[in-house]
Amino acid sequence: MSFSNYGELCTEVYDLSKQIGQSIGGDVEYYLNKLKNCKGPILEAMVGSGRVIIPLLEAGLIVEGVDYSPEMLASCRKRCEARGLQTHLYQADLTELSLPNKYEAIIIPGGSFLLIEQREKSLKVLNRLYEHLEPGGQLILDLFLPENQINSSDLGKWSGTGTYHLPNGDMITLESKCVEADLFFHQYQVNHLKYEKWRNGTLIQTELQRFALRWYGVEEFKYILERIGFTDIRISADFEDGKQPTNGNQTYVYQATKK
16 A cells, blocks of 8 residues: 555546536636736646646636646646646645746645645745745635544544546545544644545555645734735635635635735
């Protein structure tokens, strides 16, 4: 069994569960609207397999992507090629990001920023993204808070989370186990996700993924952005400009400007 962050089986499930252009709470439409007037290049960080970048490219925007996972990038590249779309996709650790371009905007949809487990690394990433923006460039990303409370009795127990049927008849089952959680003080949770691929009733491949989330309070993250050097920081709820966050069940969208 391999142990990875975003491996082959994870990518196959991701492709099935997050279709190209699939909007999560209105996020694809939101990013399209925010970026529609961009003339220069845009970067989607943590681009995954192309759910958001492909509709942006199809809208005529100049968008590049970066991700740590070679499997995700391979899927994204294949999907772009199938649609006749051309872009640059980079494999890189965001804490060491050094790309040849500066960008008019950088986006991180889908709450993906929360996947940066170590707080020190998240600060490094924000600094690297800041350096890759043109003066006056925009960083736009969305965050969320965890939905469920974790009881100590739940730690270390596997629970079923899904079954995914592949076009060739194979099936992938997915189970999750919470192994670490500190919801209120350090604000993080770590799960292990176990993927098993089955063919005609026989197990043919397994994969274990470490899936960590670290989250931020609404004002806390605004303060972090200010410390990095961002200005004119605007926070909206649920992809509606001007809608102020009021509760922990909402998605929080940040738009911040490089000086």
